Amino acid sequence: MTELVPSYASPTGQEIVFLLLGVMAVGSALLVVTTRQLVHAALWLVVCLGALAGCYLVLTAEFVAWVQVLIYVGAVVVLLLFGIMLTRAPIGRAADLDSGNRVVAAVVAIATAVVLVTVVVDGFRTAYAPLDPGAGSAKEIGATIFRNWVLPFEALSILLLAALIGAIVISRTDIRGRG
Amino acid sequence: MHVVYPAIVSALLFSIGVYGVLARRNTILVLMSVELMLNAVNLNLVVFDVWLRDRLHGGQVLTLFVIVIAAAEVGLGLAIVLALYRNRQTVDLDRLRALAEPPSGPGTGAPANPGTTPETGAETPVPVPGASRSGEESSGAAPRSGAGPDSGATRAGAERGSGLGGADNGGRDRAGGGSGRSRRGGVPPDEPERTVRVEEAP
Numbered sequence: 001m002t003e004l005v006p007s008y009a010s011p012t013g014q015e016i017v018f019l020l021l022g023v024m025a026v027g028s029a030l031l032v033v034t035t036r037q038l039v040h041a042a043l044w045l046v047v048c049l050g051a052l053a054g055c056y057l058v059l060t061a062e063f064v065a066w067v068q069v070l071i072y073v074g075a076v077v078v079l080l081l082f083g084i085m086l087t088r089a090p091i092g093r094a095a096d097l098d099s100g101n102r103v104v105a106a107v108v109a110i111a112t113a114v115v116l117v118t119v120v121v122d123g124f125r126t127a128y129a130p131l132d133p134g135a136g137s138a139k140e141i142g143a144t145i146f147r148n149w150v151l152p153f154e155a156l157s158i159l160l161l162a163a164l165i166g167a168i169v170i171s172r173t174d175i176r177g178r179g
Numbered sequence: 180m181h182v183v184y185p186a187i188v189s190a191l192l193f194s195i196g197v198y199g200v201l202a203r204r205n206t207i208l209v210l211m212s213v214e215l216m217l218n219a220v221n222l223n224l225v226v227f228d229v230w231l232r233d234r235l236h237g238g239q240v241l242t243l244f245v246i247v248i249a250a251a252e253v254g255l256g257l258a259i260v261l262a263l264y265r266n267r268q269t270v271d272l273d274r275l276r277a278l279a280e281p282p283s284g285p286g287t288g289a290p291a292n293p294g295t296t297p298e299t300g301a302e303t304p305v306p307v308p309g310a311s312r313s314g315e316e317s318s319g320a321a322p323r324s325g326a327g328p329d330s331g332a333t334r335a336g337a338e339r340g341s342g343l344g345g346a347d348n349g350g351r352d353r354a355g356g357g358s359g360r361s362r363r364g365g366v367p368p369d370e371p372e373r374t375v376r377v378e379e380a381p
Contacts, residue, residue, distance in 0.1 A: 008181065016182050022188035029192055032201035038208065045211050052218050055185065061225045064242050071246050076214065076253050080242050083207050083257040086266045098202050100274050105201030116190035121182065127182035129230035130380045136239055144236045156247055163251035167258035
């Protein structure tokens with residue numbers, strides 16, 4: 001696992017593809033939090049999540065990648081766009097999307113990034129994960145979910161049902177409280 | 180693949196999400212930043228699963244669970260944002276200060292201020308009177324109630340937000356009493372009227 005570490009000077013093709021996708025994800029994430037147009041933020045979020053799905057594919061987690069595309073890009077972003085539409089947010093350039101504490105937020109975020117990156121580089125400099133395809137296929141993940149993770153899976157389905165009912169109850173206006 | 184690369188990407192994504200949560204004003208943008216942070220965690224889970232060759236595939240299964248929980252979170256969060264927009268006509272986090280401390284210092288009116296504000300703080304964010312009132316409104320108008328709850332709600336929201344000032348006030352006044360007046364004055368001055376509306380609602 002950590003015995004033979006290939007040098008960082010000669011990256012493999014997988015690493016190059018991963019780094020390109022990672023740069024894409026980080027760049028579009030920066031645009032999500034800095035753009036002045038609300039709808040563009042949601043669309044840059046699509047780019048970011050799609051690049052992350054590509055990262056999962058490179059890391060041989062195929063099933064997670066397709067679930068990411070289906071749920072995040074397909075459902076969550078559409079839900080966010082509906083939220084933007086229903087709250088009649090300002091479409092087009094709006095100057096007041098940022099609150100007054102941008103500088104403090106930037107300082108906190110840069111401090112977080114510096115701490116995390118230094119700790120991670122220090123801790124995992126010698127870690128190397130050889131990629132062999134097929135380890136994250138739908139067959140493997142399905143077998144392990146329904147063999148080892150059945151109880152969390154069922155609990156999660158109940159949580160999803162509760163969240164769905166809660167969202168309906170909150171957002172409908174013709175359901176009265178008791179009394 | 181070196182584990183450092185995905186770990187660095189994930190750390191950068193997480194701090195970008197932190198910046199977005201702290202710096203953005205619109206609630207939906209804050210939800211998007213939360214999604215960024217959750218995705219950073221997901222990338223970490225996947226890469227450590229691949230690195231450690233987990234026989235139970237705990238990392239990838241947990242990633243799937245996190246994705247599902249994030250979907251539920253976004254659904255609930257947007258429902259809350261819509262309820263907030265229906266009651267306050269804003270989703271800016273800076274202007275939702277009903278539970279904030281009173282701006283006047285505790286030295287001057289220390290016994291008076293805590294006497295009034297906790298009451299009103301408990302009274303103001305009540306969503307039930309506004310919700311039930313708009314429910315009466317939508318059931319009172321025959322074609323709107325026939326069109327189904329969702330389209331009725333969205334049409335009511337569209338009507339309400341159609342103009343920023345005047346038309347909006349008109350719609351609210353037609354709907355019920357002095358809520359137009361209560362919305363005009365921002366959060367602190369409308370508290371007595373809100374209590375009046377709470378009394379007349381049942």
